[in-house]
Amino acid sequence: MSDDLNNRGPQDRSRINVNEPHELRYWTKELGVTEDQLRDAVKAVGVSATAVRAALQGNAGRK
Numbered sequence: 001m002s003d004d005l006n007n008r009g010p011q012d013r014s015r016i017n018v019n020e021p022h023e024l025r026y027w028t029k030e031l032g033v034t035e036d037q038l039r040d041a042v043k044a045v046g047v048s049a050t051a052v053r054a055a056l057q058g059n060a061g062r063k
Contacts, residue, residue: 015048016038018038031053031056
């Protein structure tokens with residue numbers, strides 16, 4: 001089954017795929033971060049949305 005590109009959110013909201021433009025848009029808006037911040041978090045902790053969310057919250061207030 002192919003991805004429905006008209007669907008604004010990711011097919012599997014437990015995983016983050018930064019290689020899909022529609023998912024990148026969804027997750028940056030959902031998490032309130034830039035594309036670079038999201039990519040860095042995924043690189044650091046993997047594609048689990050829970051782990052990325054935790055990593056980004058742990059970095060709140062840091063520059």
